[in-house]
Amino acid sequence: MPRIAGQIDVAKTEAILDAAVEVIGQRGLSAPMEEIARRAGVSKQTVYNHYGSKAELVKALMARRVARITAPLREPGAVDNPREALEAFARSMLETVTTTNGYSVLRVIIQGAGEMPDVASEVFEAGPRQARRQLAAFLATETQLGRLAVDDAEQAAEFFAGMVMGHSQLRALLRLPSDRTPAEFDAQAAAAADRFMRAYAP
CATH class of the missing domain: 1.10.10.60 (Homeodomain-like)
Structure with a gap:
């Protein structure tokens, strides 16, 4: 067809x-x-x-990456089970970092940030900041529904992302091989979700 x-x-x-x-x-x-x-x-x-333009193309790359990372937050039933959604989100972040091309473009942008600060700023807005905003919006919704008690959604989103990523992001940016197995990343995602849910229990 x-x-x-x-x-x-x-x-x-x-x-x-x-x-x-x-x-x-x-x-x-x-x-x-x-x-x-x-x-x-x-x-x-x-x-x-x-x-x-090339700047628009690079922004589109970041937007696609964000869409993939944050997809678990939009899955059917995600709002009804925030712990599972957060674990899947964490796993998605870790998978993005450990793939071959996961950070290649971001690494290039960092290298060229001094010469192209406007592009770097736009990419940050379309990429990392947008991902955090989507996570913060999810956390705010869960708080409104009474499943979480988050007083500052933006801050809580930063806490969760930092807890998940640890040194994995830096290793990827430095082109160092991952020091963890897929099973260890799964365990890290699960532990981060469990600890976050306990920290922000209603």
Whole structure:
């Protein structure tokens, strides 16, 4: 069955973003859009039609990453079982860090932040800050429903993320191999969720 136009656009979008992760991760923010287009199997004009500039493309990469990390907070039943949702969110964060390309683009942006501060600022807003805001919104909802007692949702979101990530984020940014197995990450996610729920029990 032939795909409809919307499906084709989604496929092209994913191809462009996947190619951008590879090319920017390898060549930095100066990577040419032509190379990204070639890797994605589309024309350069198609890339610009989707994203008007490289800054917009990088922001889209961060937005996709945030959507994947925060997906557990939007799963059916997440609001009804905050402990399970937080554990899944924690596991999602850890999986993102430990994948090959999980931090390649972020590492490149940090390296080029001095030369492109505006891009770095926009990426921070679209990436890490947006992820924390979504987690904070989830915690605020749980507090309104009486399942948690969080007085400062933004602060609690920072506490939870810091408890989960530990040194894993720094190791990834430094290109050091993970010092934990998938099973150990699962245990870390579960422990973080349990301790957070106890700390903010109503």
